[in-house]
Amino acid sequence: MSSAAVSAAPIAASQVPVAASPAMREVIEAARDVAPTLTTVLLLGESGTGKELLARFLHAESRRPGPWVAVNCAALPAELLESELFGHEKGSFTGAFERRAGRFEQAQRGTLLLDEISELPLPLQAKLLRVVQEREVDRLGGQRPVPVDVRVIATSNLDLGEMVQRGLFRSDLYYRLNVFPIVLPPLRDRLEDLPALATALIADASRELGRPAPLLDEAALAALRVNPFRGNVRELRNMLERALVRCRGPVLGAAHLGLSVGGGQAPALHALKEMRPPAALSLDGREAPTPHTPTLDGRRALALQGDLPLDLGELERLAIAEALRRVRGNRTHAARLLGIGLRTLRNKLRTYREAGVNVEAAEPAAGQLWPSASIAADEISQPWRGALRARTSQEETSEETS
Ligand SMILES: Nc1ncnc2c1ncn2[C@@H]1O[C@H](COP(=O)(O)OP(=O)(O)O)[C@@H](O)[C@H]1O
Ligand SMILES: [Mg+2]
Known part of the structure; x- marks a missing residue:
């Protein structure tokens, strides 16, 4: 099969x-x-x-x-x-x-x-x-x-x-x-693994290409250290494989990686990525989460860059819908993302509900509990770690059912 x-x-x-x-x-x-x-x-x-x-x-x-x-x-x-x-x-x-x-x-x-x-x-x-x-x-x-x-x-x-x-x-x-x-x-929490991982992955990929393995120079390693690696080791592997194709000499440098030595990806590329919807942002080609169909609210929120509504109430509703979508409907996390209190969020949701507007219908991206795009790495890793400890606050338990 x-x-x-x-x-x-x-x-x-x-x-x-x-x-x-x-x-x-x-x-x-x-x-x-x-x-x-x-x-x-x-x-x-x-x-x-x-x-x-x-x-x-x-x-x-x-x-x-x-x-x-x-x-x-x-x-x-x-x-x-x-x-x-x-x-x-x-x-x-x-x-x-x-x-x-x-x-x-x-x-x-x-x-x-x-x-x-x-x-x-x-x-x-x-x-x-x-x-x-x-x-x-x-x-x-x-x-x-x-x-x-x-x-x-x-x-x-x-x-x-x-x-x-x-x-x-x-x-x-x-x-x-x-x-x-x-x-x-996640790889970003164990950067001590980077040099050994990079060396092993370069050796593997070079063997496959039938070439001697180049050495990763210090600047390249420094650039890798500040990469967020939302796709973890798979992203590192893909990045190194791409770099190897472009590296002809004995040293693999930051330029081959498409990383600027100052840190992070070249700004233009970074900006471009931030503009794509989260589901398409998986940096590993293989296990990209199934693209989900955003609800109208989600889609409009994602299109904010080009098509910004100017009505403040409308903007607020879009932000709330997008926040809820990103955290799979968890109101506590959504309130935190929005920088408002849980009670405020609940009140606003009640107002929407009473007005017959549903902002909570957005489907989460399959394969993602927390968004990989456009929020800082530490914002992702914190709830992830917390959740893996299977610790759920009373507040979250009760608010799920509210
Ligand atoms: N600790 C590691 N050492 C060497 N290679 C690794 C390590 N962790 C991941 N990889 C490589 O990274 C890629 C992704 O790993 P995989 O096991 O498929 O991740 P997951 O199943 O968690 O998505 C694979 O090519 C794998 O061989
Ligand atoms: Mg897997």
């Missing part, structure tokens, strides 16, 4: 994650501890932080005799995902011409990676819970369950705890998966 969704490639010996920073060393240590057990592992972190790489490392270190099987829950529609994971019997649905073992069965005595578990539809979450608990799968149309001996690793770049609160993820499954969570910190 779809090779985008499933991979069963063996791990190369060289694919040990680079870990120079204390934070990453701790991650690797935790991974080594849990690897030889059957414990379910939940890998959390922003896109591009190395969750899949770490999952493969866990499998390699587990010494389990069975295969490595990966399923990306975001890559298949629900109907296909069910039979993909759990298998089906011949004739169990139109098009089921023959019996087929699901990925769980294929991962017998090995490891199954459920990538982007947040995208698993609720009915399949129930089914998955049963499999993880009972260690047996029911094929679609099957008569009796098939026992499975599979180590499960799940990943998420969304805050599953918050999804549970919002009714988007089953709490029982969440607690079942959250037995041994490992959080991969």
Whole structure:
């Protein structure tokens, strides 16, 4: 089936994650501890932080005799995902011409990676819970369950705890998966990893290009240090690959990276990026979040640059809609972004509601809990870290239901 969704490639010996920073060393240590057990592992972190790489490392270190099987829950529609994971019997649905073992069965005595578990539809979450608990799968149309001996690793770049609160993820499954969570910190919080990562990534890419690896000069490294890396290690890798194509000599400099030595990206390029809607801003080509369709309010807010309404009330409403959209409707975070109190925000929303104007309908960008665009890196990393600690203030709990 779809090779985008499933991979069963063996791990190369060289694919040990680079870990120079204390934070990453701790991650690797935790991974080594849990690897030889059957414990379910939940890998959390922003896109591009190395969750899949770490999952493969866990499998390699587990010494389990069975295969490595990966399923990306975001890559298949629900109907296909069910039979993909759990298998089906011949004739169990139109098009089921023959019996087929699901990925769980294929991962017998090995490891199954459920990538982007947040995208698993609720009915399949129930089914998955049963499999993880009972260690047996029911094929679609099957008569009796098939026992499975599979180590499960799940990943998420969304805050599953918050999804549970919002009714988007089953709490029982969440607690079942959250037995041994490992959080991969964003690259901007572990810049000590930069030199070693850059060296390793340059070596890999040069090998692929069949060229000797150039050295990264100090100015280039300095420029990288101040890059926000919202796309994390994946962004670094893509950046270095692009730079290598343009670098002919033995030294890779800041100019090859398209970075100014003073820091950050060239201003023109930066400005251009800020003007595109957040969903299109993913800096990694591969895992760009599915572009969402902004509601009218969202779209108009994004078009503010060229098409600025001059009515202050209208501007305020657009700002509120945009803030809510960016924080997936969390009013506490939205109020913080807007620089107003929660009560003020609630009052304004009530006024809109009474006037029949809905500003809260905006759909969040899929794959993003916090926006990657146009807000400062620390504004993103703070709530992310807080949320991963699964700490929810009383205020947030009560206001979700208000
Ligand atoms: N610690 C690391 N050492 C070496 N390469 C890394 C590291 N972390 C991430 N990478 C590389 O960065 C890219 C993105 O990693 P990936 O595991 O796909 O991230 P995620 O699954 O979190 O989005 C991959 O090419 C991966 O090999
Ligand atoms: Mg991934």
